[in-house]
Amino acid sequence: MKSRSRGFPLPLHTLAPALACAALAAAGCGTDAAGPSQPRDTGVHPRLLARPEHRDLLRSRVDREPYASILATLKRRADRAYEEEPDPASWDHKTNGNNASTAQANALLAWAFEDRAAADKAREFLRRLETDWDTNTVLDMNIRMAKILMGYTNTWDLLSATPWFPDEESAQAESKITDITGQFFAKYLEQDFYRDLLLRPAQNNHPIRTADAVGYVALAFPEHPAAATWWNWSISELDYLWGPDGQYVQPDGGASEGPYYSGFAWGPTAAFFIALDNALEGEVAFTRDCRTRSDEDPWAGHGCVDGEQGALEVPLRGGLFTKAVDWSLSLRLPWGSRPPVDDGVFTPFNGSPLLTSFGGSGEYLWDWEQNRDPQAMEFGADLIAHHLLYVDDVVAPEAPRFLTRFFPDTGHAVFRSDWGDDARWLLLLAEHGSARKAIHDHVDGTSFSLAAYGEYLLIDAGYYKPDSLDNAKTSQSPSHNVILIDGRSAPDKGLFNDFGDADAFLRNTHDGDAVDYAEAHQDYQDTHVERSVAFIDGRYFVVGDRLSTSHPAARAHAWRLHGYAGLTSGGTFELLPDGGRWERARAGVEARVQSTSPGLAVVEPPYTPLTAPHVHEFEEDRKAADHAVIDAAVQAEAPGFLAVLLPYKVGVDAGPDAPLQAAPIAAEPGVVAWQIESEGGTDVAVLRSKGAPEALALPGGQVLETDAELVVLRIEGERPFALMARGTRVLVDGSPRVTAPDTTSLAVEE
Structure with a gap:
């Protein structure tokens, strides 16, 4: 040498x-x-x-x-x-x-x-x-x-x-x-x-x-x-x-x-x-x-x-x-x-x-x-x-020891069922401070994306930037899975240090056995939004949105959802009376949504090719395409939204990966609920407006009583759990399932 x-x-x-x-x-x-x-x-x-x-x-x-x-x-x-x-x-x-x-x-x-x-x-x-x-x-x-x-x-x-x-x-x-x-x-x-x-x-x-x-x-x-x-x-x-x-x-x-x-x-x-x-020893x-x-x-x-x-x-x-x-x-x-x-x-x-x-x-x-x-x-x-x-092969490769993980400083909640290719996965965003103040950030506080069974299903629209001197066309709030009020959420992103958006915060997290949970909080359009995500049995998701506002009149609210199918993106899309179904080669997802305010209608926003909100660009070959988008729209002051996201494996008709069954439960005004049937058992998700009735008759004949805003619990099956946000009690036929000393936070029993 x-x-x-x-x-x-x-x-x-x-x-x-x-x-x-x-x-x-x-x-x-x-x-x-x-x-x-x-x-x-x-x-x-x-x-x-x-x-x-x-x-x-x-x-x-x-x-x-x-x-x-x-x-x-x-x-x-x-x-x-x-x-x-x-x-x-x-x-x-x-x-x-x-x-x-x-x-x-x-x-x-x-x-x-x-x-x-x-x-x-x-x-x-x-x-x-x-x-x-x-x-x-x-x-x-x-x-x-x-x-x-x-x-x-x-x-x-x-x-x-x-x-x-x-x-x-x-x-x-x-x-x-x-x-x-x-x-x-x-x-x-x-x-x-x-x-x-x-x-x-x-x-x-x-x-x-x-x-x-x-x-x-x-x-x-x-x-x-x-x-x-x-x-x-x-x-x-x-x-x-x-x-x-x-x-x-x-x-x-x-x-x-x-x-x-x-x-x-x-x-x-x-x-x-x-x-x-x-080249060096020690500090530089x-x-x-x-x-x-x-x-x-x-x-x-x-x-x-x-x-x-x-x-x-x-x-x-x-x-x-x-x-x-x-x-x-x-x-x-x-x-x-x-x-x-x-x-x-x-x-x-x-x-x-x-x-x-x-x-x-x-x-x-x-x-x-x-x-x-x-x-x-x-x-x-x-x-x-x-x-x-x-690369040192003396170190044995091993899958990470964690699954669901929360990053409160950054504002990311990652829900994960396992580390296999078929895992169910959801990312909830709630960034604040310097975590959202970057030139490459988007206006996406409270947004989420979902993957399951080897497919990206509910999406972030990625980086579609046909003009190198402007922001990506997908950077603003309508290109994300957020609640829009009069067509927008947080302030639009500007150029350079005009970051737009608004601070969002990740709060009240729970990494459990049968249920994982996190909340994203954000203020925009004179409204405080609390978005809850519950991950049940590593299999499906409940999204509960609670709004409070100082605005004195009803406005147009839209619970927006982007899916990777339909239009020019491949796969199939079906508009449902209360949601939508996106399906690709390996997997699909059914999203169903109700509102605590009357008059909800699920519609598709007007479509112009390669234009927000339908355009996306996230494949490595950077080919832009269009996907199907839905709005669960309602005119109200501060509506609540309760959704279930039900991924499934294509070609499977029975067993844990087959399509799940969800049905709305009849309820008093100001209350909405879902009953979800899965391999794990029968679950119920409930969302209440403040001051709404506290009793709910369940399809099996039981009576659920609660003063909470959001409840998700297992009525029947293995690994029983009960989760309550902003309440003091959940009772089924008079027996307590979960209690709390006050209504300030989250309570979970597993």
Whole structure:
């Protein structure tokens, strides 16, 4: 192995204080700065994607799975030919990104297997890399650069560990990579227009991915005259945004811009943090650069001080960086994809099994392996080579030990029956504060989506954005499963920091045996909405909506529901007198709804192709289509709604997965009720307006008495339960089923 000093002429423990002093030259450089980073393999290659000792490890494992399949994927990448620019006058990020990945794959093969032909191919790609970066025409080029700069920097680092990379070629490659980085940094960090348009307002994946790209080059080439500036800004951003004060990740792990874009940010950051862990010992010293901090809500009071010394502890073994992975795993759809909430489409998570080399659990490996789609290794970053090196098969894959899970800081409730492909799953949203204040958020407080038996059935409309200069057409409230008042719910989302929406809160949660429960609370249109979701026996859902208002007159209320069938989306849809039925190849769902106010009518809103509310875009191929939508509409002051969501497996006529039977129960004005028959038994769900009669005659002859607003209980069958919201008692034929000392919260007996 050839050792080179070209990329690291100074030991990093000498370099880090030098970088700090350079940034502080005007103010002087004191002796009380944070301790320096310690070098690892200083002057030795590779030190970014891998360390020298990784070669023996890689060679020892490639004959067994999953490494054999990963290596085959890497070799397919390495076999690709050099792509020419589609327009020679414009530097193209897709072409250069693909070429960087191909070069990186060949460089890894050259280093790991002493493959001279692969080395020659990687060298050819470096020679052909053009540096006319500023001819590109893409506004958000900053989020496209991580793959390119990381890929070519890794190519240089890996080739430097082989005997086939002459000094003059190494110097030329270094010059090209740093030249491109310099142009990139000058445009997006030093020009007010681009910095203030794409980095300062966002505080999301934009500065994260930009910092990953720039910081990676600074780590590789610290002697470059601009390296100190690149380094300090990049580490400042990553320390802040993945830390407790950056508002990007909530204390419970939920990321503010949803599972799609947070995954887009996580992948390249994982690659950079692994490189830091390989190259350095201990904390990473830096000098704060606050040029992209925002003083707008929710980031006001960030506390960043230019020139202040800082130290980043690489968060591969804990902290919010790994908690964000746990949150994403909790949201996982039964077949592996993450749900398309906010500006999102279906995508699996890329990179979590790498954490098994840093103390991470087998749940991450299980998540990666148990996936209906191909195992993710490229979303957001090319991590194919990383999976060869950092997936540790000594860690046994295991399904997560939790099912239903609540994230009160983020405002997510995830109901799950099991971890199989046929699981029943529902996500209820109730985001507030910085959890909803992200450019990629939607107006969807209290919204829910449902999957069952391998199908996405009741949907979030995803990310349909035909105009790159405007918000997604699906971002506003009518594209979500919420209660609309005069056609809207919370305020519309505007551009940039005009977040729209209104705070929603997750409250009164219960993770039980026969019943799980959560409430989403939100205020809009002079109305307080309390949406309750109860998950019964892991089989079906009850949704109870209670409204109170200060508005003095009746208005148009619509209980809106979007399903993934009908129109151009495939499957079938049937409008029912009290709901709708959506069915796809594997599964369907029947939704039935009643209101405590008279005059409810279930209708379909007017339809115009590829227009909200019917349009959606959430498949990975990004093909937009239209789906069937219903409104359970009523003119009233503050109507209540009680719905049952009954998923079923197509082609099954009997047993636990067959269609369920639900029938309305006759009741006094102000009271609505359902009786639901399932394999588990006979259940009843009741919703009462305030002041409505307390007695309800059940079809079996029993009498239910309650002062509660919402009741769900098992009348007959296994695993008896009774749930009550905002009441003190539920009695059946005079016998108490559940009681509470007051009406302020939730009471459950199981």
